[in-house]
Amino acid sequence: MNYKDAIATLTSQGKFYINLGLERISAILELLGNPQDSLNCIHVAGTNGKGSVCAILASILQEYGKKTGLYTSPHIFDYTERIKINGQDISKDDFAAYVSKICAVAEKNNIHLTEFEILTAAAFKYFADQNVDVVVLETGLGGRFDATNVIKKNLCAIITHIDLDHTERLGDTKDKIAFEKAGIIKPNCPVVTSEGYEAIKDATDKNNSLLLFTAPFADTTNLSLKGIYQQENLALALAALKLVYPEIPQSVVDEGLKKVQHPCRFQVIPEKNLIIDGAHNPNGIAGLKESLDFYYPDKFRRFVFGCLKNKDYPKMMEILFQQGDEIYFYHFNNKNSCTTDELKAACEFPSKEFHSLKELPYKENTMTIICGSFYMLQEVLAR
Secondary structure, three states: OOHHHHHHHHHHOOOOOOOOOOHHHHHHHHHOOOHHHHOOEEEEEOOEOHHHHHHHHHHHHHHOOOOEEEEOOOOOOOHHHHEEEOOEEOOHHHHHHHHHHHHHHHHHOOOOOOHHHHHHHHHHHHHHHOOOOEEEEEOOOOOOOOHHHHOOOOOEEEEOEOOOOOHHHHOOOHHHHHHHHHHHOOOOOOEEEOOOOHHHHHHHHHOOOOEEEOOOOOOOOOOOOOOOOHHHHHHHHHHHHHHHOOOOOHHHHHHHHHOOOOOOOOEEEHHHOEEEOOOOOHHHHHHHHHHHHHHOOOOEEEEEEOOEOOOOHHHHHHHHOOOOOEEEEOOOOOOOEOOHHHHHHOOOOOOEEOOOHHHOOOOOOEEEEEEOOHHHHHHHHHO
């Protein structure tokens, strides 16, 4: 199996085929020798911010000299972005080899894995084979029944900001969603969060775990990532590191913060007056709006917006758009993508259909913001 074959195999599982549960991932990992049991993981769950927290942790740990594995989702351009060691994507050859092996073992033993389960098993096996010192592990969906939660223990669990998203699977209230996220809490393993949900408190009590609340504010002066919301993400990451690696010098932390790489999260391309942001739910959009108001209060705004049908896109547009904005809607290549007509019908302001960034000329006093879904970014930026 080459890389192209591996991608074809993964996508044949159904990109949006989700079947939460730990039975299948446990079975395949057992056949692979349970590589996850040899890993030291910092496990991160939450609605928004978990990817940024993971990127911050990985950068500082790498700067400290730890061989650091990083497993995140989704990817923007290539599947290999999801599995990294010390900031380097897994090679396409290695990626294909691990996917091929896992699929072969699964087929032989009649285990029907989802795309995310294949990727998670590949990440665990790759990190174990490469003898990494620590793995920064981001949940895919929820926590309790997420494939990453097959680990039996962690160095620390981090639960980022919780809000309404994936309500059809995780519950229709924040308390229900918090219960699912709290599923990553393990016996006698510390937990860091900044929100006081009863479900998180109950889970830490049940597991005899230390619960550390941190104020959702941190000095982001040295952090390479922009966005007001990074104050909370940084506070969580630093609190976790102080718990697990209290010996890390401040100079190492500062240097690590300067080197954090996390594309398409309020990523600014100044020479084009362009901002790329993966905000894809109302809370994420509110964070984007707050950051735009803070950093660019005097600029006109031009939006390129696309969204999945299962998101609350009317609410997202209500938060984001205002009178005088240029609004372009994009129907990207996904069966769950909103059509431009659906988006126009839910928007109170005039709008047009997006075709290409080349048709949107640079203006000194205008910021162009691409947002609404991670799944549209590759198409828009390629165009």
